[in-house]
Each structure stands twice: as C-alpha cells, then as structure tokens.
Amino acid sequence: MNSASGFGPKMLADVKPPFIPEGASGMTVLVEWPPGDPGTPAHRHSGPCFGYVIEGEVRWELEGEPERVIKAGETFWEPGGDVIHYQNGNARSDVPVTYVVTMLCAPGQPMLTLVDEEELERRAHLRAPRPTD
Numbered sequence: 503m504n505s506a507s508g509f510g511p512k513m514l515a516d517v518k519p520p521f522i523p524e525g526a527s528g529m530t531v532l533v534e535w536p537p538g539d540p541g542t543p544a545h546r547h548s549g550p551c552f553g554y555v556i557e558g559e560v561r562w563e564l565e566g567e568p569e570r571v572i573k574a575g576e577t578f579w580e581p582g583g584d585v586i587h588y589q590n591g592n593a594r595s596d597v598p599v600t601y602v603v604t605m606l607c608a609p610g611q612p613m614l615t616l617v618d619e620e621e622l623e624r625r626a627h628l629r630a631p632r633p634t635d
C-alpha cells in the first residue's frame with residue numbers, strides 16, 4: 503500500500519465489525535484528556551467505533567477483555583451495541599493523551615449512553631479480572 507518512497511497510505515487497522523446499524527450516521531471526534539484524567543465513566547455506544555492515538559497513552563477496557571494501554575501510533579476499535587466500555591482515560595499522569603475516534607451511530611439513539619451502577623453490578627461477571635497493583 504505504501505509507495506516506493508515509503509510515503510502514502512499505510513494500513514493501520516483492518517477489522518470487520520459485527521454490525522453496522524442500518525441507516526447509521528458517522529461522526530469523528532477528537533478526544534483530549536489531561537494527565538491522569540480517567541476519561542468517560544462506564545458507557546456503551548450505539549454502533550462500532552474506530553480510533554487512532556495521536557499522542558500519549560490511553561487506558562482501554564471493554565467488557566470481556568483485559569484492560570490494556572494503547573500508545574501513540576496504535577489503533578483501537580470496539581463493536582458498540584450491548585458491550586460496556588469501562589475505560590478510555592489517560593494512562594499517564596505526566597502527559598496529556600489525544601486520540602481521534604470515528605463512531606457509527608444508530609439512528610434515533612445517542613452515540614454514548616452511561617451505564618449505571620446497578621447494571622454494572624448485574625454484569626460484573628462479564629468483566630475481565632482487574633490488574634492488581
């Protein structure tokens with residue numbers, strides 16, 4: 503995909519989302535969290551999301567997957583729908599994090615819905631074990 507000079511398009515991610523809501527609209531959002539910011543509380547998206555970390559490191563956790571850190575130059579995606587997104591905050595306390603995310607939103611639904619404590623408790627068995635400090 504790169505040209506002979508090494509410049510041009512470069513494949514960063516190639517995924518097949520489990521679904522794209524019929525009639526979905528797309529939005530691209532620039533997210534900037536200051537050092538140590540935990541990000542958005544537990545939530546879910548109405549459609550799949552695809553992103554790229556521009557600078558810093560993102561602490562990332564989706565339901566059923568272990569927590570991980572995504573660094574500048576790396577990509578992420580999530581399926582949306584019923585999957586809870588637990589973490590998307592700054593993994594570092596000394597530098598900001600900036601990432602861009604493109605989200606496909608189901609018609610008539612909000613792109614982001616916060617998950618309440620009651621639902622988190624009901625679904626606790628679906629969350630991957632937490633790292634120990």
